Amino acid sequence: MAAPDRTERDITGLLNMAGHVLSNRLGAALADVDLTPRMQCVLIHALEEERTQIQLAALADLDKTTMVSTVDDLERRGYAERRPRRPTGGPGSSRSPRRGALPPRRASASSTGCTPTPCTR
Template sequence: MASDAPARTVRDLTGLLNSAGHAMNNRLAAALADVGLTPRMQCVLVHALEEERTQIQLAALADLDKTTMVGTVDELERRGLARRRPSAADRRARIIAVTEEGRRAAEQGQRIVDRVHAEALEALPEPARAAFVAALNQLVEGAPGDGPRPVRRARQRATT
């Protein structure tokens, strides 16, 4: 029986990248779970330590929607790793301040993240590793003049 599906002329790059990303996320989640962190928590802690940032700024950097960000910060607060405090610049905004315990957790988490990434790259021959990372960066960032990355839209609720 003949297939009516169009012939693929190029390897399914989207599928490959999604599969690779899924595998890396699973490895990272399992490794960070050993120290009680999630990849989201680690990401928020690291970005909050870089400089004073609001919850909204951190959500954008971590590519998290508002609901996920609130839950993540709630959990960081519950564990004593971070706390919300009012912004001096905008009383409506909340700064996510990392506690000393949170700083230690972020440092430990970053060692784990670095190890997981290094282990993944070990699957490639040494000369190809830097080129692979550079190529991925170029795919993500795009060529000069491509413009900004698309904005992630909030999920729409179904109306009945």
């Protein structure tokens, strides 16, 4: 059976092509500043306010292991640093501080010229 004649382009194919082009261009632009799209996504969310790694992972749609390795890479490159989080239990609390990711020291949202979403893995 022959395929029906089409008078319009397939939107699925067009969206796929646009996504591929965007991904390639974003990756190339970020490579100039030693970042990946995933790192850029995490940095954008970290710049908004001080957040823990768990909060950043949720915003960037990353699993815990991927988030840890991403922050490790950002620290090595000097874009971010980890600091102990303040205990939330109040005076005399036995709860120990957790380590969280903080906004970067070097990068800024405007330095990449890219939007924060979607985050690619």
